[in-house]
Amino acid sequence: MVKYIVKRLLLSIFILLGVSMIIYFIIRLMPMDYIDQTLGGLMSGGSAMNQEKIDAIKALYGLDDNSFGGILKGYFGWLGRFLKGDMGTSYMYNEKVEDVIIDNMGISFGISFVSLIFELIIAIPLGIKCAVNQYGKLDYTATVVCMTLMAFPTFFLGNLFIMLFADKLQWFDPSLGLVSTSLPVGTSGWVRFWDMMWHLVLPMVVLVLLNVGSYMRYQRTNTLEVLNADYIRTARAKGLSENKVIYKHVFRNTMIPLVTVLASALPMLFGGAMITETVFNIPGIGKKTYDALMKGDIPLAMGYNMFIAILTVLGILLSDIMYAVVDPRVKLGK
Amino acid sequence: MAVDKQERNKHYISRKESREIAKNNSKMIRNFEKQKKRKIRPEEYVTEMKDPNNIVEFDDLHTFFFSDAGTVKAVNGVTFSVPAGSTVGVVGESGCGKSVTSLSLMQLVQAPSGQIVSGSIRFRADMFKLDEHGRKIPVYETETDEDGNDKLDENGNKIYKLDARGKKIIKKNELGGNMYEMEREVVDIAKMPTQAMRMIRGREISMIFQEPMTSLNPVFTIGNQLDEVGKLHIEGISKEKVKERSIEMLNLVGIADPEGVYKKYPHELSGGMRQRVMIAIALLCNPKLIIADEPTTALDVTIQAQILDLLREIKGKINGSIMLITHDLGVVAEMADYVVVMYAGKVIEMGTAEDIFDRPLHPYTIGLQKSKPTVDQVTDELYCIPGFVPNPINMPNYCYFRDRCDKCMEKCSGEYPGYVQVTPTHKVACYLYKDMAKEETNG
The missing domain is CATH 1.10.3720.10 (MetI-like)
Known part of the structure; x- marks a missing residue:
């Protein structure tokens, strides 16, 4: 029984890896990212915000490169932090993710x-x-x-x-x-x-x-x-x-x-x-x-x-x- | 061409017909279910036996299934009896109504579509005597003298033994339960309410089913399923006594390690072992009648022989009767005292085992005999009765075997033949012997 459970848990690591990769790619492939949604409105208003600045902020968030390699890089970055126990900070609520969930x-x-x-x-x-x-x-x-x-x-x-x-x-x-x-x-x-x-x-x-x-x-x-x-x-x-x-x-x-x-x-x-x-x-x-x-x-x-x-x-x-x-x-x- | 069309339409139910069938079915079922739910007083189902030597008498029993394709007359006027202490074999092809006859006796026909429509099943039961409040009357321990007779006090009353608290002690019966006053009653199971029937099921009549692999509940241990019967029917029995009795029964049916099997689950046992457990469950309350519904069909040949030996042995021990349902003539020849041959819901021939085996009369019985493989005859091919058991829906009113019979005569297109009493024990329903009987009465 114990052996069975351990085996299943080890197997589930691979499942979770696959799941996380798919979810990450899907989210990154959404047409509008967080920066576009929050700052995009400001640009049209003729304010100080321009495309260069937005791109700079995107780079800061790690959302600038939407090629396959870029997303993959982003994914492994997220995975590395996740495995260290750092789920990151929510963009929206400005709180640690685990805190928001709990x-x-x-x-x-x-x-x-x-x-x-x-x-x-x-x-x-x-x-x-x-x-x-x-x-x-x-x-x-x-x-x-x-x-x-x-x-x-x-x-x-x-x-x-x-x-x-x-x-x-x-x-x-x-x-x-x-x-x-x-x-x-x-x-x-x-x-x-x-x-x-x-x-x-x-x-x-x-x-x-x-x-x-x-x-x-x-x-x-x-x-x-x-x-x-x-x-x-x-x-x-x-x-x-x-x-x-x-x-x-x-x-x-x-x-x-x-x-x-x-x-x-x-x-x-x-x-x-x-x-x-x-x-x-x-x-x-x-x-x-x-x-x-x-x-x-x-x-x-x-x-x-x-x-x-x-x-x-x-x-x-x-x-x-x-x-x-x-x-x-x-x-x-x- | 027209004939062809007619032929094809025979098995096709038009929408109108189907609606009519459904309407009729729901009406019939509602009536029967209402009949069952109504409060039935004991006077309505207590009857008398025709022959006091019998333990069960089926009298013109009709059990129908109200199916979507029409009314299936699974048991269509069955009359036979089981004499006390004997084994009666019921034989026939699959779908002849053998099992439904036995299920009717247990009131286990799958309701609501299956219903006992008419007829009666008389059973001689030991029922509890009830006092005016409807409670069972216990038998108390009494003081006895050396000869075992009751001591009487000066008023001529029995002196009861008292326990430490001054209460009368209830006598124990041979199973270790409380003893109550019993009375012998003949009940009509066809009219009996389910409530009362439950006192008979498992206690007076028990049943061994065809499929040992699926007849035991997979999620309970063998012990649990055995104890259940003891706890239910042996009143006032202690837990330890129930377990003792269960293990004793497992021992009786020839299970080598009863204590181990007691703790096991059904899936841990083989088919033969499970059938033994089923027999142990059936025997637990010393029933008067055991119905064995094809007990050996699902088992391999060596186990079959063992189970049959066991059944025979047990019959002697419990001094009861067995109603053995089978399509295996070999089994019947070995076990039965009386044989009932059924075909398409009717009894077509019955008699003692010798009558049926040495002097089979009905062409169907003869055919069945011929289709049994024998060692002493060299044949290329096993005989088989041509054709199939007719569709039991809309059965015609002529001999059902007519279309398959090699001795079919002109008369056979007439109405269903009545019984011909060939010898005092031997009856057959066939036109072949009508004349013979007439000649006898004339001569």
Whole structure:
């Protein structure tokens, strides 16, 4: 087991190298870099800024040479610093990249984690119920509702909810964000906490609604498959009650594919919900990096993407390990 | 040309037909499911046996599957019985309704599409006697004299043994569980609610399935799956006792290292071992009837012989009956006292093993016999009955075997032949013997 994990971790170094190279090249190949975006506007105004100065600043940032060799050089420069533990300073926020990520991760993790818990609480029992009463009223209703919700784009459902519950009904703060503007600056403790919670309800509801469908369908399909297995017939032939058959024999078997899906949800958990955070104007890691990406902030974009890549690799490894934990037939090899 | 078209359209369901089928199916299924959900009082399913020597009587059982292609009459009027203490072999080709008959007996037909439509399955069960509150009545330990008779007090009542706290001690039965007052009841499984059926499954009737490789739950240990039955059906038994019983059963079915196997997962065992474990599970509560649904089909020949020996040995030990479902005539010849031959959902011939093997009457039975490889005959090619089992949807009302039969007569296009009682034990459904029976009655 230990040997297996070590081997997988060593292998993932190569994966991460490849990933980082691809991301770096893509960002560098974007038509507008950070300098163009922030200073380009100044040039047309007939100010002191001219092309030479811009080129000089670009050279300072290491963005001047956009040939293949230049990008490669830039990449290895970034890689060298990264390996030394220096992720650089965000152009946009003027802070160390790791600080930006760590400072903004908490809120994103909170939203995603709570949403995930709710998604599972709703999806798993509902999926089982639907499978047990296949083609029943509940099954059809749940399927239609879930499919409809899954089909909504995040920004659409998000804005719909804002319009309905915040603007029209005024149940929530229509100015969005994390804290009310009406809240006095110095407020802290429970008042502030509840105010924050109140602002997070809508985004969480949107996240849950959008994701619950896929988990529910997944659980339903798995349960159906297991329900038709021979060993379930054996369990019934033993005289076990239907509840025991379903919640012991069936559920334990549906957990095998479920944990692997859950383990691969790890990067999503820490990486933030980019679109939801942007729509609801929540300063989480998702929104921060979205803004950074739009501006061509290479250090933050690289740092964030590497963070997600590492989490993904770990998530996949975790799901493999979980597989061996829940399924006695699976043994992790060398 | 027209015939050709008709021929082709036979297997094609038009959209209109398909809609009609779906409508009919959902109506039928809804009715049957409603029937099942309704509260059924015990009086409705308690009946009487026709012959008190029987343990199971199938009486005109119909089990249908309401499929998208139409109603599949998998079991279409099956009548036979299993006498207590005997082995009954049910034989037939694949798709003849053998397994569905046995699954009906366990109420395990895959609902909602599969339903017992009519008929009854009478089973002689030992049910718990219930008091007026619906609780089981325990049997208490009593003081006895030297002869084992109950001591009586001055009022003529039994004197109960008391434990340290002054409570009456519940007597233990031979499995180490609490003893309750039992009563012998004949129940109709076809009408029984699932709730009550669960008391019979695993305790009174247990089943060994065809596929040992997939019949055990892969995520639980063998011990866990064995203990489950003990914990469920032997009330008041301690954990240690359950484990003891499970290991004893593993020992009984000839597993060399029962303690080791107890801790193993199913995938760590071979097919033969798994089938032994299945048999151990089936035996755990001393059932009165074991249904073995092709127990040896998935196993190789040497293991087959071992498993059959085991089944025979066990039958003697538990003093129960076996309903053996197989398509292997060799297995039936070796094991069965009575044989039931099924074809397309109907019993076409039944009798004692000698009747069927020495004097097979129905052309189908004769064909089955002929298609069995034998050592003492030299043949180039194995005999095979021409054709296939007919599509069980929209079955015509003439002898189903007519189109494959080499003794087909003009009469065979008439309605389905009734049974002819050839000897007191031997019955056959074929026109060939109708006249013979008539002659006998005339003469």
